[in-house]
Each structure stands twice: as structure tokens, then as C-alpha cells.
Amino acid sequence: MPFCLKCGRELVDEARFCISCGVSSAAQLRKSQIGRRILLGFVLLDLLAAGALMFFLFQSQAPILKVTPTPTETRRPPLQPPQTTTLTPNISPPNSPPAPTEGEENRIREMLVLFFDALNRHSVDEVVIYFSDEVEILINHGKDYSYRGSREDVKQYLLVAFTLAPDAEIKEVNISSLEVGDYEAKVQVTYLVSPKRHNLSRTVFEQFELARENNLWKIARTDIVY
Known part of the structure; x- marks a missing residue:
């Protein structure tokens, strides 16, 4: 059962006024709903603040991971065997006589x-x-x-x-x-x-x-x- 927000007496079901202090029960109901909403808001703020604090602590203690980008592999063209050129020596008979023996x-x-x-x-x-x-x-x-x-x-x-x-x-x-x-x-x-x-x-x-x-x-x- 609801209670009077002013004097604390128990309110009679479906009563419009408090029989003790005469305060309207509808006004008290609106105030009660507003109070609940305010309380719920404070609870949500506390939860958000606690969550933010935990996230900050986790980030400060967690190791920093450095991500090194993987170098792009450069494909080199296949090695070609060296080209060899065969030179034909131009040997001509000497004009002078051979060296003395x-x-x-x-x-x-x-x-x-x-x-x-x-x-x-x-x-x-x-x-x-x-x-x-x-x-x-x-x-x-x-x-x-x-x-x-x-x-x-x-x-x-x-x-x-x-x-x-x-x-x-x-x-x-x-x-x-x-x-x-x-x-x-x-x-x-x-x-x-x-x-x-x-x-x-x-x-x-x-x-x-x-x-x-x-x-x-x-x-x-x-x-x-x-």
C-alpha cells in the first residue's frame, strides 16, 4: 500500500487525500513518479561512471600492442642466364721468323x-x-x-x-x-x-x-x- 509523502501515514486505497494531513494523493503520486525517475537517472549515471572508470583502468593496464604492417612482397623477375659471346680469335701467321732456340x-x-x-x-x-x-x-x-x-x-x-x-x-x-x-x-x-x-x-x-x-x-x- 502507498504511504503519504508528507506525513508518512498509510494511504487508503483509492483515497484522493491523506486522512491525516489532507495532502492530495494524486499530487503525491506524481511526485513519487518524478522521484523514482530522478533516482533511476542517478543510478544510470553511477553505472555509466563506474563503466567509464573500469574501461579507463583496463586501458591503462593493458599492454600496448604495436601492429607492424606487413611489407608488401616485391616480385622480382626471374634471373636470366648471362649471355655468352664466343669470340673467334683472329690469329694470323707472324711475318717475322720464330724466336731463336x-x-x-x-x-x-x-x-x-x-x-x-x-x-x-x-x-x-x-x-x-x-x-x-x-x-x-x-x-x-x-x-x-x-x-x-x-x-x-x-x-x-x-x-x-x-x-x-x-x-x-x-x-x-x-x-x-x-x-x-x-x-x-x-x-x-x-x-x-x-x-x-x-x-x-x-x-x-x-x-x-x-x-x-x-x-x-x-x-x-x-x-x-x-
């Missing part, structure tokens, strides 16, 4: 043996055979004597040399260096020169420059140092 070195050694043998025998005609058409002869790099001329004219030089040292003998000939090319060669030789009547000797260094003429090695230049 060990046989050419042996020919030069044999020629020098015959040359020094002809010098020891003082045979002018045999010595000049081993010179080229144009020959140059130096003594101590040209400081003491030098000659340059034809092979025939070098005979006079040899005659003078043999006259000044009639008993000179060349011995212990040693080839220390030999460089052979297609048409030129360089030879370094050391030997001893001593008179036959005396036991004295002098070491001589001689540098030969040879030229190839008609497939024969000839002395084009010589430098005698002692």
Missing part, C-alpha cells in the same frame, strides 16, 4: 770459338770473316781507340795489333751472358790475354753485338775493356 745459342758459341782461335793464330783473313759488312771496334768504351768502317778496312787495324803484340795469346774464354733475338744478339765474354814468353796476364771484358746476315751471325760491334 737453343740451337742458335750453340751456333753463336761455336762462332766465337772459331773467332778467338783465328785471333790466336794471327790470321787476318780468317778473322775478318766473322765481322759484318759495317763494323765498330771500341777500346775502353772508345777512350783509347775506336774504329768504324767496312769489313775490308778493318784488316789494317788487325795488322797493326798483331805487329804490336806478336806473341799475345787469348785463353780461358768464358761467356758470362748471352741474349739472342731474331736478328740481333748480345754476348759478354771474359778472357785472359798474356804474352807467350812471360807469365803475365790481363783480364779483358768484351761486349759483342752480333747481327744476323744471310742466316749467319756476324760481329757488328765490339767493346774491349781492360
